[in-house]
Amino acid sequence: AELGVERRFVPESCPRAVRPGDFVRYHYLGAFPDGTRFDSSYDRGSTFNVFVGKGQLIAGMDQALVGMCVNERRFVKIPPQLAYGAEGVPGVIPPNAVLHFDVLLIDLWNLEDEVQVQTYFKPEKCPRTVQVSDFVRYHYNGTFLDGTLFDSSHNRMRTYDTYVGIGWLIPGMDQGLLGMCVGEKRIITIPPFLAYGEDGDGKEIPGQASLVFDVVLLDLHNPKDGIAIENQLVPESCERRSQTGDFLRYHYNGTLLDGTLFDSSYSRNHTYDTYVGKGYVIAGMDEGLLGVCTGEKRRIIIPPHLGYGEEGRGKIPGSAVLVFDIHVVDFHNPSDSVSITVHYKPSNCTVLSKKGDYLKYHYNASLLDGTLLDSTQSLGKTYNIVLGSGQVVLGMDMGLQDMCVGERRTVVIPPHLGYGEDGVEGEVPGSAVLVFDIELLELVSGLPEGYMFVWNGEVSPNLFEEIDQNHDGEVLLEEFSEYIQTQVDTGKGKLAPGFDFEKIVRNMFTNQDRDGNGKVTAEEFKLKDQEAKEEHDEL
Secondary structure, eight states: OOOEEEEEEOOSOOSOOOOTTOEEEEEEEEEOTTSOEEEEHHHHTSOEEEESSSSSSOHHHHHHHTTOOTTOEEEEEEOGGGTTTTTOBTTTBOTTOOEEEEEEEEEEEOTTOOOEEEEEEOOSOOSOOOOTTOEEEEEEEEEETTOOEEEEHHHHTSOEEEESSSSSSOHHHHHHTTTOOTTOEEEEEEOGGGTTTTTTTSSSSOTTOOEEEEEEEEEEEOTTOOOEEEEEEOOSOOOOOOOTTOEEEEEEEEEETTSOEEEEHHHHTSOEEEESSSSSSOHHHHHHTTTOOTTOEEEEEEOGGGTTTTTOBTTBOTTOOEEEEEEEEEEEOTTOOOEEEEEEOOTTOOOOOOTTOEEEEEEEEEETTSOEEEEHHHHTSOEEEETTTTSSOHHHHHHTTTOOTTOEEEEEEOGGGTTTTTOBTTTBOTTOOEEEEEEEEEEEOOOOTTOSEEESSOOOTTHHHHHOTTOSSEEOHHHHHHHHHHHHHTTSEEEOTTSOHHHHHHHHHHHHOTTOSSOEETTTOOOGGGSOOOSSOOO
């Protein structure tokens, strides 16, 4: 005689219960007291969808559904006066029939509902939030209100990429994404009239279904965005900033906006070397590398239209915002020459170094970021060269010019005057600017250009006869070498300093031995001023 309701299963969580005026979707089995089934929504493969408390149901069911939670299961006994009464339903429900319903509530909403947003994780830092017309990349799991999964971007291993607030999404998702931060996780519950409505999507989503999206925002930008630069470390001393056309060497970590690492020069143990402002790198990096100092660390945030665009590249997905944390190691311009800074110059500086002089000096060699490459002081001996003879890189030959003993200077050498693009394997990186702190300790004046030996006094008119000790009219290498050695030892002659004695003498002898027979005759023998200038060195 009375309505009977047995709650056979009640979920632990019940955020809302059915009230009159709500719209519900539920499954049911309808049977008579003897167990004979007269109807089932399961057999039809779709829920029963109806408003509660508006007379669209038999009175007993209208009452029995009130207070139900989604996923709750109730066993309902409805007397005939609250069902189909004395008339029944011809061919289906006999008169005065008691009806039993096994009911499972699947969905519940109200016409006054709005999009519900529940944020369960929010990053501490949130520099910007989603606004209308922004482009976002996010992952989601889409379920019905009862928890049934209907779609997941995670399963496809690809984010959902879209504009927000311009009609590319269902209205409820357009609303639910607004105000999100990158890294934020939220649950967005959408009533059907802000989702796929009465018809559903024709595939997985039935009509009148509430949708629940568990969303994590990975990326966010606006088509109007430019690059963003965050200075992390700027050296106190910054004498020069990079400009278009400069060549930079820098380290970087490249991540997506959610922190996912996609590339790192550190992992390769090699800087990234490139021209700036010439289109050798993506447009955003070209712009972000301008105005940097050597040693500077900065973060460059690049929107996809200034990065790798909609297609992406390698590990970089399409439409991805890129974050580069860079450390500038050095930079130069191809038009740069050697830079010289004098720190100390003796007051009695009268003799200046020139091409051909023999120099002894100490140096500390480093990269522009201060990394020490080499030091003569650590070896405990000087570095000795003949200036301008090609014994050092061209930039060092230039940097040692016009220096006096005791002087200290810093010489900065661009790579095209140093070790070039290749560098020195294991010692000097390719395209590296070099910094030498130099102290000149000794200078031995060289000979005039083109000479390997000069006389300190008058030249003997019988020079050939003096060299030809056995007076056979021929001078051998041994005679020639012994004679030159005697002139040097007695101070009558001077060899070019810094070169190997035997090599100089052999070279001088070869130049006199014009027919190449290993002997020099009186006819072959000539002093330098006795013949037209030739490319080789003469006595």
